[in-house]
Amino acid sequence: MKRFRLLIAVALSVLFVCCGNTTKEGKSENGQPSSGESKAMADTPTDVKCLGLAGNVKEVSVTVTDLSSETQESWEDSTQYMRFDEQGRVLKDRYDNLYKYDDKGEFVYGLSEKSKMKRDEKGRIVYYENRMDEEDDMGFDIKFEYDGADRMTKSVMVGWESTVEDTFTYTEDHIYPDRQNMESEDEGDHFSTVVTYTYKKFDDNGNWTEREVKSVSKHTIDGEDQGTEEYTQNEKRKILYY
Numbered sequence: 001m002k003r004f005r006l007l008i009a010v011a012l013s014v015l016f017v018c019c020g021n022t023t024k025e026g027k028s029e030n031g032q033p034s035s036g037e038s039k040a041m042a043d044t045p046t047d048v049k050c051l052g053l054a055g056n057v058k059e060v061s062v063t064v065t066d067l068s069s070e071t072q073e074s075w076e077d078s079t080q081y082m083r084f085d086e087q088g089r090v091l092k093d094r095y096d097n098l099y100k101y102d103d104k105g106e107f108v109y110g111l112s113e114k115s116k117m118k119r120d121e122k123g124r125i126v127y128y129e130n131r132m133d134e135e136d137d138m139g140f141d142i143k144f145e146y147d148g149a150d151r152m153t154k155s156v157m158v159g160w161e162s163t164v165e166d167t168f169t170y171t172e173d174h175i176y177p178d179r180q181n182m183e184s185e186d187e188g189d190h191f192s193t194v195v196t197y198t199y200k201k202f203d204d205n206g207n208w209t210e211r212e213v214k215s216v217s218k219h220t221i222d223g224e225d226q227g228t229e230e231y232t233q234n235e236k237r238k239i240l241y242y
Helices: 002-013 037-042 046-050
Strands: 057-066 074-076 082-084 090-092 107-109 116-119 125-130 140-146 152-159 162-169 179-186 189-202 208-221 224-241
Touching: none
Parallel strands: none
Antiparallel strands: 057 074, 057 082, 057 224, 082 090, 116 125, 125 140, 140 152, 152 162, 162 179, 179 189, 189 208, 208 224
């Protein structure tokens, strides 16, 4: 279950996530998106929008600084790296899943040739499954739910004796969440985590480029209280556009 323990850790820091080949960063200093957000959203492909982004996004990378430690160590978080093709189809999502397509744009396979993916009538990804083979107990599946604005509201990842459930809430019509609740269970090891986001900078498309992340996590093992931990991180995001 090493992969699920990794994914549980990733979920604490991950997320939300028409131009030239340049990086657009931090045009707003007051914590509000720029006026270009509405136009960018109108032109945003489905996969990009469902992963909390606006515009013709090519790549996303995130640098994290741990504000809870004395050294305030920084690192580039590869698990938050996302990538899209020129049609706006996701090639790598924020859950570290891969997507490969044929010449007609149909999904072929992902992390393995046994991977499966389903879309709903609006073209949104609602299911991803990875199995190395039909008897693979170490595989997993993820179900996704969205609201009427195509914002992800819930994801549930299920593997052998492991579950990670995330729910996201939004303020007004923002494409980025203000809060994330996570419940994770792995063979009796349970984490209940609340993550809150404070956004500091945005680019011309209304995508955030810097935010502060605070998480409070309660830990139990077989129902026995293991205490509560709190973390604060700063995330800076670099976004490349087509």
